Amino acid sequence: MYENADFGRIECMVGSGKLIKNVRMLSDYGELIKEKNNHFTESMNEEGYRIPSHKMGARIFSDVLFPDEMTDSDIGKMTRLSKIMIGKTNMLGYRKGKNIEAYTAKEIGKLVGIVKDRPARNFVNKMIRLKVMRKLDDVGYYINPAYFMANGQRLSLDLFLLFRDELKPILPDWAILEFLRQAKEKQV
Secondary structure, eight states: OOTTOBOOOEEEEEETTEEEEEEEEEOTTSOEEEEEEEEEEOSEETTEEOOOTTSSOEEOOTTSOOOTTOOHHHHHHHHHHHTTEETTTTEEEEEETTEEEEOOHHHHHHHTTOOSHHHHHHHHHHHHHTTSEEEETTTEEEEOTTTOEESSSOOOHHHHHHTHHHHTTTSOHHHHHHHHHHHHHHHO
C-alpha cells in the first residue's frame, strides 16, 4: 500500500501572518494514509522578506567593535570564514558524508586566499590572540559569537562557555546568571 502512495497535494493557507502547509499522503485508492500540518511564518509580508534561518551566513553585532589590531583585510577574511561556520556552533568545518570535519589552519588559510603554510598559521594565531577565534584541541576552530554568530537566533550554552569572558561585557546579567546555572546543572 505504501509503495505506490501518492503524496497528495500541498496547500498553503494564509491567515494572520502565518502559513499552514497541509500534506496528505493518499494510497492508490484515494484513502488517506497520513496527514500533517506544518505551521511557519509567512515569507513575505508588509515588513519585507524573511530570510530562512537555514540559509548560510552570520549575524554581526553593530555595537561590538573589532579589536584595534585587526586590519580591514583581517575583517574581510573573518567575514569570509563566517559564511562557512557550521550552523549554530560557530565551528569552522564542513560536512563529509554524515560527519562534520574541522578545517585545519592551513585549510583556513586557503579559504581566505593565503596559500602558504606559515602565513596561514600566522593569521589563525593572530585571530586566536585577539580572541576572535579559539581552538579546541581535537575538535577544531571556533569563531567568537561576539563578532560573528552563525545563523540561528540563540546563543547555546556550549558556545557561551567557550567564549564566556568575551561575551560577559555584552550579555545582560540575567542571561549570564542563567547560563552559569545551566552549566552548574550540567556538571551534576
